Amino acid sequence: MPSKRVLIVGGVAGGASCAARLRRLDERAEICIFERGGDVSFANCGLPYYVGGAIADRRQLLVSTPERFRNLFEIEVRTRHVVQRIDRDSRTITVRNLATGESSSERYDALVLSTGATPIRPPLPGIDLPGVFTLRDLNDVDQIHTWLEHREPSQAVIVGGGYIGLEMVENLRRRGLSVTLIEMTDQVMPPMDREMVAPAHEELERHGIDLRVGSAVAAFEPGPGDTITAVTQRGERFSAGIVILAAGVKPDVQLAHAAGLEIGPTGGIRVDEQMRTNDPAIFAVGDAVEARDFVTGLPALLPLAGPANRQGRIAADVICGRNAHYRGTQGTAVVGVFDLTLAMTGATEKSLRRAGIPFEKSYTHTFHHASYYPGAERIHLKLLFAPESGRLLGAQAVGRQGVEWRIDVIAMAIQNRATVFDLEEAELCYAPQYGAAKDAVNIGGFVAANALRGDVRLGHWSQWKEREAAGDPPVTLDVRPPKDVAANAIPGTIRIPLSELRARLDELPRDREIWVHCTVGQTSYNAVRLLAQHGFNVRNLSGGIASYGMES
Secondary structure, rough: OOOOOEEEOOOOOOOHHHHHHHHHHHHHHHEEEEOOOOEEEOOOHHHHHHOOOOOOOOHHHHEEEEEEHHHHHEEEEOOOOEEEEEOOOOEEEEEEEEOOOOOOEOOOEEEEEEEOOOOOOOOOOOOOOOOOOOOOOOOHHHHHEEEHHOOOOOEEEOOOOHHHHHHHHHOOOOOOOOEEEEEEOOOOOOOOOOOHHHHHHHHHOOOOOOOEEEEOOOEEOOOOOOOOEEEOOOOOEEEEEEEOOOOOOOEEEEEHHHHOOOOOOOOOOOOOOOOEEOOOOOEEEEHHEEEEEEEEOEOOOOOOOOHHHHOOOOOOHHHHHOOOOOOOOOOOEEEEEEEEEEEEOOOHHHHHHHHOOOEEEEEEEEEEOOOOOOOOOOOEEEEOOOOOOOOOEEEEEEEOOOHHHHHHHHHHHOOHHHHHHHHHHOOOOOOOOOOOOOOOOOOHHHHHHHHHOOOOOOOOOOHHHHHHHOOOEEEEEEEEOHHHHOOOOOOOOOOOOOOHHHHHHHOOOOOEEEEOOOOHHHHHHHHHHHHHHHHOEEEEOOHHHHHHOOOO
């Protein structure tokens, strides 16, 4: 006899992971997944790369099939079945078979909602025109693929510069289309801090993308032939043969809301640390739930595949009687922009400001492997940390090589509530072609820890520019060698190379604070230590000219 009957609404990451984990923990449980689409578990993160041709065979996107669930796990999967209603009193759901139109009632001991998120489709004029697509599942990608193959458009408009938007930009460009990217905020990748995506703006333009930030679409109009015209609120008009809406997603909570389950302030299903809703027999996982931000402790919507998988496992453990708890989501994520990689984990500067959490920050620009080994590329790394304890709060990085695994290291450190002092001591792999004896992670820790110990006071170009705009710029000292100054000098800056500094101290004011910079912040750190010991009031401009360029 089955020990319990567990019904799961929705597959993909959270639901499918929950089902497989349930079977491994309970051989007698009766498990059934209801999926409204035709596929129970597919790689939705791979959809843009199928459009672009990097994934040539559509079958590679199928992570698992109903047959595999049945044969390996004895789990029943009913695709093209929509759950229409939850009756909490009788612990039943009403299910409609889309193929036959018939409805049935199904009993549960435990119910898991993995309803996911739906693409945002703002109510704009013309949004339902042929050729305007969203991208959520295999049905969407099939429609896009067919349109591209049969219509052969030469121009595309992408609305939204987040993960899907950037991936679709890259993949449509690689198919040979001219691409316009329209993003309503002043940057791509809105979750990241603006200065950290500046290299991505340059990379997009380098690949011929018409990037329009700070611009919102107001309407779509039919154009000549099969074209569509995207009209912005500024009155700009962009013609395209295909439009991809990638303006974000919202939790699919209709079923939960109708059943009287609590919806949190962010719009996701409210769950506890064991993924339970306010009904103890009903769990929710994945993009539909409101998670707790691991760093800030605040409710958050973070629709990512990794957290969805972990939440599914937690729900399965709890259903099977284990005392499992979900730690929270810290938003570890990565995206490729042509030859560039952007990655992040934990809180950002803007999320910490919104939460009212005090922080300090540092910037480093370190080579991804030994600088003397051919092919060394800089990793631009931003650390956010608590000003007293040095506890790591977040990190963002951008570069061409080795970015994602540095963020992975820091993500694990954040999970363990580590500090910048722990990054100093991190023992990481080293060989010239892989890293350096002082890795980028270590260097980030050194800079932050030096500031907390009082060895150096950091200044930031954002602060410098605020003072410049107010007519009170600090005294700025450039300690680079003359050959490095010519290309990007700051007007009005005192220029004394570090090698000459001790002999020219009388050229510097002792009654004003001096902000010192170099190319990336290392030479200027040496200068700051020298000047501080000679009685000067000094700060090191974190990240040097490299950071200045990113904040311009």
